[in-house]
Amino acid sequence: MERSRAFVTKDEATTFVAQRMVGTPVRTASATTFAVMAQTWQAAQVHHRASTARTAASALNTLILPTLGDFTLAELDRATLQEAVGEWAATWSASRVRVAWSYVTSILTLAEQDGLIERRPTGVRLPRVETAQVVPLTAEQVQAIADAVPAWWRSMVVVGAATGLRSGELRGLTWDRVVGGVVVVDRQLVGVDRGAPVWGPPKTASSRRRLALGAIASDELEKVRGDSVGEDLVWRTRLGTPLTRTAASGVWRDAVSGMGLRDRSGWHELRHFHASMLIGSGLSVRAVADRLGHADPAETLRTYAHLWPTDDERAVAAVDAALSNLRSGGSDGIGR
Missing domain, CATH: 1.10.150.130 (Tyrosine recombinase, N-terminal domain)
Known part of the structure; x- marks a missing residue:
């Protein structure tokens, strides 16, 4: 052949x-x-x-x-x-x-x-990536950030904390994707071309999701809706153009100045905060992964495993309860 x-x-x-x-x-x-x-x-x-x-x-x-x-x-x-x-x-x-x-x-x-080489070389050693554990914002810090950003950005902070949306999903949210207290995530803002939004698919197939807002986030959105409808962006510049990543980063840096957050802190911190709230409320790894739009629960565990409370105490209590009838002062013949 x-x-x-x-x-x-x-x-x-x-x-x-x-x-x-x-x-x-x-x-x-x-x-x-x-x-x-x-x-x-x-x-x-x-x-x-x-x-x-x-x-x-x-x-x-x-x-x-x-x-x-x-x-x-x-x-x-x-x-x-x-x-x-x-x-x-x-x-x-x-x-x-x-x-x-x-x-x-x-x-x-x-x-x-393509047959240009017989096989590619293998065995090259790469530098180890030292990944720092996520230290999520506290509710008080989120409140401080919401109070520190310009007034019309406040709702973006609240919705980010309430949904865990990625930056591109948050900045690309349009009013037709806010339906009955639910946010529909089926695209993200990937750029701006001459003042117009450039859309891209979500990060992964699992990133397509529907997220309930809750009363607080819904109220914040109603305050800024005005007469906006359809594909109007929820948050945009005063000229009506999409918010660039650079502009959003600048607002964030000004708001968190002096708070002692880690270097290169950004809007993704609200996503970490959201995850920590879900974990603290007892949600499973699968539920947190679905809410965040992670492709695999293993990704959720790699990032947030240290935030889940250990089950050691509950395990010991369960064992003691199961073996309670065996408790005695000793038994003849045992250990002799």
């Missing part, structure tokens, strides 16, 4: 055909540079959202290509790649290095699939 083969350049295809015609063995190690392969990979990522494409382009241009771009695919062995990772780790955060490495492996996997 004849198998098709893809080539990055016309010259490479011509060489392959010529070698086949004269019976010369075809080498699998390609002379194609990593930079050329990266371009091919980028063009193939048609499923990427605009924000993901920008992230990948930034990682390639600032981190990956300056280090690996001029190497041919055949030159990229494990030692060379390990040296590159070490160079990145000396300057960049561990999380950014890991993201960059995920793009490198995807590009090399494509090269392997």
Whole structure:
């Protein structure tokens, strides 16, 4: 059975055909540079959202290509790649290095699939990401933030705390998605183009959800509704344009100044607060994951496991209750 083969350049295809015609063995190690392969990979990522494409382009241009771009695919062995990772780790955060490495492996996997290399190198060690435990805001801190933001932002703080919406979901909320005390999440704001919102799908399929608001959040929304209807954004600038992530971050920083929150605190803190309230109320991992729109309860546990109260005391009480009839001063023959 004849198998098709893809080539990055016309010259490479011509060489392959010529070698086949004269019976010369075809080498699998390609002379194609990593930079050329990266371009091919980028063009193939048609499923990427605009924000993901920008992230990948930034990682390639600032981190990956300056280090690996001029190497041919055949030159990229494990030692060379390990040296590159070490160079990145000396300057960049561990999380950014890991993201960059995920793009490198995807590009090399494509090269392997296209037959340009026999197999991609493995065994490269990556820096460990030290993840700090989430310390959620207190109810008093949320109240202080709501009081500190400009008046028309107050409802955004309250709804964020009451629903756990992500920033893009919150800033992209429109009035037709607020129905009978329920928020419908089926899209998010991913950008602004000449003053108009740019919509994107939710982060994952599980992020599509319906969330009850509660009386306090509903009341706050009614205060700002006015004559807004349909696809009017709930929160927007005074010019009626969507709120950018940068603008929202600036308002947040001003509101929490002097509160001693962690570095790079942002609107996501309201999502953590919401999760902590659900956990403190005794909701299961599955219920919290569904409310937050997590794709997998394991993600919820990785982020918030330390907030669930331990069951040790209840376990001991249950064991003592079950064994209570066995309590005695001792029994003849036992231990003799």
